[in-house]
Amino acid sequence: MTEIRTPRLVLRRWLDDDLVPLSEIHADPVVMRSIGDGTPRSMEQTAEDIEAWEEEWDDEGFGIFAVELLGSGELAGAVGLSVTGAPDEAAGQVAISWRLGRVFWGQGYASEAAHAALEFALQDRGLDRVIAVLRTGDSASAGVADKLGMQAEGTALHPVHGHDLTVYGIDLTQYQE
Template structure:
């Protein structure tokens, strides 16, 4: 496995830019029905490649993205944790969102919480953002719990405009946190 230069690290995790070599593992994670339970559908390999391309472009434009996350000790890819600029039509956008998606074998280890705390630090200290939001479908209690654990407060509920074709997922919560 090649050595990766991390943009920053937390106690157990390294955060880095994406490479084309990530596609196999990224596509496998996005094809997992359990991982994608709170999304409209699992992604095909082609859809994952398109998502990866959007991550490259987002990083080039904004200097941040949903970063590839690895366990420092083993360099194992576990998914993504990071930030994304959101401009879809909602009362709280445009805004920078914090989000995460981890492969199943990385669940239950505190990685999402640890990584999200470190990404918030990056957002406020390095990027000098004033506020960060996070959203998820109302039934995604595990993600909502991470939002609470990292100090975010529930701001409201909304119908996500990008989930109109998935009515069971459209009712979402939005959390926010401001720079101290």
């Protein structure tokens, strides 16, 4: 089982007990405003997300991690890697993403977890490049991308929801531990 420990977090595969706390995170409209169409997700949709993330782990050897606080064992959110299907400008590339419960914002957890996931992608999984597709104007996520050393490379429109996206990228030669 793939597990990564950082000074304050454990990134790990999903457990049945993660459904309720992740559903609570997904039910928060403030958390979800920059994800997908910006609407909260139901428990059923969250279960489908976890199932799809686990399938990607099986198919690709990487995926979205559950992010747990090392001290308390509390689920803070989800951070990891996926092969993106949209927008067309990014399709087929490996993207890093993050979403944490609002109570965990502003404490550096997203950057800490995303850095661990990026290191996993580039060093453990041998990927040459990772992107992030962020909703334009999401300054907190742009800040995380900046801390990862990612550079804005272009813009696109979300093919379904029509909002502006910014595509960030980093390759192995740009990566600094």
